[in-house]
Amino acid sequence: MRIFETMSADETFACARKIAEQAEPGQVYALIGDLGAGKTVFAQGFARGLGVDDYVNSPTFTILQIYEDGRIPFYHFDVYRIEESEEMEEVGFDDYICGDGVCLIEWAGRIEELMPEDTITVTIEKDLNRGPDYRRITIDENTCY
Ligand code: ADP
């Protein structure tokens, strides 16, 4: 378990970029955190660390955005609006999590039952006692799903 503390969106971006520089094909990252925690900022830094040049935003209305111009394909999911796991089957979730790219799933808690056993969980939390821009980012490589 690794814990990072950031004081700005830029620091969260940089933290995610460094993590992505070590990312390997086939990895699945679950992003957990409330609305406004910084999941999309993390995804943007992560994409940059994979060498993706395209602008990454929240794929809320599409579930999945694919970026293939980086070092490894990047599959960015936002499953906020998912209501049934069948919807994940429809987008081909199983193929992506077993594929050659890296999956990063915002709101992964909503599809916990579909997450593979070796998922890496990234939890982003605020602590208002530390100021509005403080975030604690916990990386857990051994979550039991
Ligand atoms: P989410 O995808 O979790 O809903 P976003 O990444 O879209 O959240 O938004 C996070 C918001 O919080 C942005 O407006 C960002 O500028 C702001 N912010 C402030 N401090 C931080 C920080 N330390 N890390 C990430 N985002 C931060």
Ligand code: MG
């Ligand atoms: Mg988001």
